[in-house]
Amino acid sequence: MPNRILRDFRDSPTMSALSDLEERMFVRMILTADDFGLGLASNLHATCFPVADIPKAEAARALANMATAGLIRLYRDASGRELFSIIKFGNKPRATSSKFY
Numbered sequence: 001m002p003n004r005i006l007r008d009f010r011d012s013p014t015m016s017a018l019s020d021l022e023e024r025m026f027v028r029m030i031l032t033a034d035d036f037g038l039g040l041a042s043n044l045h046a047t048c049f050p051v052a053d054i055p056k057a058e059a060a061r062a063l064a065n066m067a068t069a070g071l072i073r074l075y076r077d078a079s080g081r082e083l084f085s086i087i088k089f090g091n092k093p094r095a096t097s098s099k100f101y
Contacts, residue, residue, distance in 0.1 A: 019065075041063065041074055072087060
């Protein structure tokens with residue numbers, strides 16, 4: 001099971017510029033990405049919104065906006081699969097101990 005550390009991005013200008021849908025989709029992409037921040041872009045609509053009534057075109061626009069904002073990179077591999085890469089996925093948290101301990 002991959003380890004996921006969600007960072008606090010409430011004060012990020014890039015994240016603040018995203019729509020609510022884009023922000024939700026980005027967080028869900030973090031949860032679906034592999035240990036290197038990579039994943040299939042072709043099935044993100046079904047993966048991120050399995051029960052929500054979000055049109056595929058709207059999810060595709062959200063994905064394109066995240067790429068334009070520099071949060072993700074969209075590309076095709078040698079076999080033609082549509083993939084995504086979360087740009088700063090490998091950043092390590094700065095803290096080495098809890099501020100509450």
